[in-house]
């Protein structure tokens with residue numbers, strides 16, 4: 001195979017995020033993001049962005065915009081399939097989305113989120129599901145929710161050569177146990193969170209998401225870890241920041257979580273386009289002669 005693989009042995013090339021290739025022109029071949037690049041960004045104190053993506057066009061745009069890591073989140077449950085929680089989404093539903101995203105990217109590292117029930121049963125199940133996302137989804141890494149209790153699962157997966165991203169703090173797959181969308185790690189629970197992060201690192205995780213964690217706790221954990229932390233509602237001192245793209249771009253309407261900043265009004269743009277199309281069809285203004293064949 002001549003195609004370089006993500007997460008393989010490091011090249012002597014300039015690290016991702018430095019030099020002119022950091023913002024490669026659309027269509028430029030660019031360099032694939034590797035896990036060691038993310039570690040180097042942490043060492044240099046350069047925060048990096050991560051976004052969810054669930055399809056080809058968004059993946060292509062985010063890749064070209066220089067987002068080094070794309071997550072095919074189990075949040076597709078809410079943001080693609082319309083479930084009210086992330087619990088019902090299945091491997092069978094997520095796999096085709098992962099395939100679409102990995103086909104579209106040139107540089108970004110694509111992380112497949114393991115859905116509820118597809119890894120918790122045993123390290124063997126976690127590895128088997130990860131292998132499906134790597135082989136059938138062509139993902140570059142997987143992500144799973146949970147702390148120290150999932151260290152054996154992370155070890156089984158990384159032991160097979162598959163990079164794993166952890167996820168601690170508010171873990172949506174456990175929302176019924178956590179009592180809803182609530183900040184995690186306040187007070188004494190902060191020490192447990194640190195222990196969880198260290199256990200994931202020791203098990204071989206290459207990064208760890210911290211969701212809805214007090215900023216001071218996230219800062220402390222980020223300082224204690226060698227691997228990058230990726231915050232969502234975890235303050236400014238994480239090594240990276242992630243948002244769900246429909247929140248970031250204003251496609252999802254209604255009240256967004258407090259940790260969201262909206263960078264666009266995609267809902268407004270799409271809604272105006274659909275309304276204009278509908279009006280023109282109803283008025284007989286579309287199609288015009290140039291849209292028709294003689």
Ligand SMILES: Nc1nc(=O)c2c([nH]1)NC[C@@H]1CN(c3ccc(C(=O)N[C@@H](CCC(=O)O)C(=O)O)cc3)CN21
Nearest residue numbers: 075078079086172181182183244247252256257258259
């Ligand atoms: N569109 C979307 N964005 C997300 O961030 C997201 C998903 N979907 N689906 C899966 C999980 C669920 N997540 C969520 C969902 C809601 C809140 C929320 O409503 N938070 C409130 C209450 C916080 C509190 O009471 O402490 C907030 O104002 O932040 C937070 C995280 C994060 N993930």
Ligand SMILES: CC(C)C(=O)C(=O)O
Nearest residue numbers: 052073074075113209
């Ligand atoms: C919010 C991110 C971290 C996530 O797990 C998802 O989108 O599923």
Ligand SMILES: [Mg+2]
Nearest residue numbers: 073074075113
């Ligand atoms: Mg998720």
